[in-house]
Amino acid sequence: MFGIDIEELYFDFGEGHGRLKMIVGAGQGSRLHEDKAIRVRNTMYSLPSLSALVPRLNDLLGQEHEDSATAVEPEHERSFDRLMVDVRNALPDEAALWYDTGVFLARFSLVVIIVAEPPPEVGGTDFEGTYRKELARVVPLLAHALLVLVSRAAWLRASPALRKQLLSLLRQLGDWDGGSADWCRTARARADRVFSAIGMTHSGTSLWHVVSTAAAQRGQTADQPAAGEPAPDMESEFRHREGELMKALLAGEAEAAEEGLRTLVQTGRRTLGSRHPLVLLAQANLCLALHALGRVPLCVDLAYDTADEAGLHFGERHALTATVSTTTWWLLHLTGRTTEAAEFEEARLAWLLAADPDELPPELAQLPSMLATPTGRAGATPTEPREQTS
Structure with a gap:
């Protein structure tokens, strides 16, 4: 997971953040991967062999803020690459093998997504x-x-599920045909299964897709979703399946609910779109299932990512963003991260608490009461089925 995080951070840092900030505004590009940077930094601090390298990471990430309207200098990108090599060399042998696997898996997944579904050109980029x-x-x-x-x-100490999916991906790599549409589609699906076996829900997109989408939507208001809505029956099927899984979660069947929600999110990204409101809501509910299974760091990381995705694509005050951000706030409290919860509330939800309740639209009316206490509003729990935001 550390290898995956640091490679995705490198990808964002070197290949997309400058253009993203030019399109969506200064500061947005950095915020998009700030939680990923925190995870990388925390992992480095937790490993004595890597803690001395944290200042170098901080210096590199600091370069993003020097000029909010331009891309990172090539020399800074090369410095990040050298840092990743030094990180690898400082790890114990077995950890280094898994780190290599995570780095190349993340790079492969990010690239095959772009080849399989090329985003619209930005600034003449092919x-x-x-x-x-x-x-x-x-x-x-x-x-x-x-x-x-x-x-x-080290291979034998991995879970059988992970070994199975890695071997499946290895066979696919051995059948490389130059990157045909069929090959990329199958390879992408097998890479997704590896992420699931690790316990991660991959974003299913890349920063370049975010850049291109932001460019295409500059003329839209913040609360308008992208054009090209999926068929209503597809949405109905998605809602029905999510409802079944949330009932299973409430009935104490957390493991089945987590597996089902993870699959639903991955399927929804392909059929409805990775930034469809229903997909992001299901992703927020997946966080609750992960919490029920005691997978605290993963559920919090995914909750942060979901709130960031919603805020970027729909605006900070959109009903969808407020809903998933409330879930994130809940999880921070439930996992004992009260300081983080207070900071998150101030940064993301203070506007909602300050609003006149009588002026809030129906889809936002219940959220302030849920934020009043970490044990929630009267008669409700974080896993109660919610009215879907459209």
């Missing part, structure tokens, strides 16, 4: 051509990392 070359470079690197891992004792 996404498909550029990243098809990168995919051809990354495929043998990931295959080699997996082959080395399989030959070591």
Whole structure:
């Protein structure tokens, strides 16, 4: 997970954040991956061999704020690359093998998403051509990392589910055909299954897709979703399935609910779109299922990411953003992170608490009472089925 996080942070840092900030405004590009940076930094601090490298990471991330309207300098990107190598060299042998696997898995997943679904061009960038070359470079690197891992004792200490999905992905890499549409689609699905086996819900998109979408939507108001709505029956089916899974969660079937919600989110990203309101709401409910299973760091990380995604694409005061942000606030309290909860409330939800209740639209009316106490509003729990925001 550390290898995945640091590679995705590197990708955002070096390849997308400058253009994103030019489109959506100064500060937005940095905020998009701030939670990821916190996770990377916290992991480095937790490992004595890496703690001395944290100042270098901080210096590099600080370069993002020096000029909010331009991309990171190539030398800073190379410095980040050298930092990742030094991180790898400072890890124990077994940890280094898993780190390599995470780094190349993240890179592969990010690139194959772009090749499979090229985002609209921004500033003349040929996404498909550029990243098809990168995919051809990354495929043998990931295959080699997996082959080395399989030959070591560290492999046998992984869960059977993870070993199964990694071997499936390795076979797909061995069938490389130059990156046909069918190959990319299958490879992307198998990479997603690896993320699920690790216990992560991958974003299913890349910063370039966010950049392109932001550029395409500059003329829309903050609370308007993207054009091209999915068929109503597809949405109805999604709602019905999510309702069934939330009933299972309330009935104490947390493991089945978590597995079902994770699958629903992954399927919804492909059928409805990764930024569809129903998908983001299901992702917020997945956080609750993860909490019920005691997977605290993962549920909090995903909750932060979900609130960030909603805020970026729909605006901080959209009903969807307020709903998923309230779930994030709940989880911070329920996991004992009261200081973080207070900071999150001030940054994201203070406007809601200050609003006149009589002037709030119906979809927001109940949220302030849920924020009044960490035990929630009278007669409700965080896992109660909620009216879907559309």
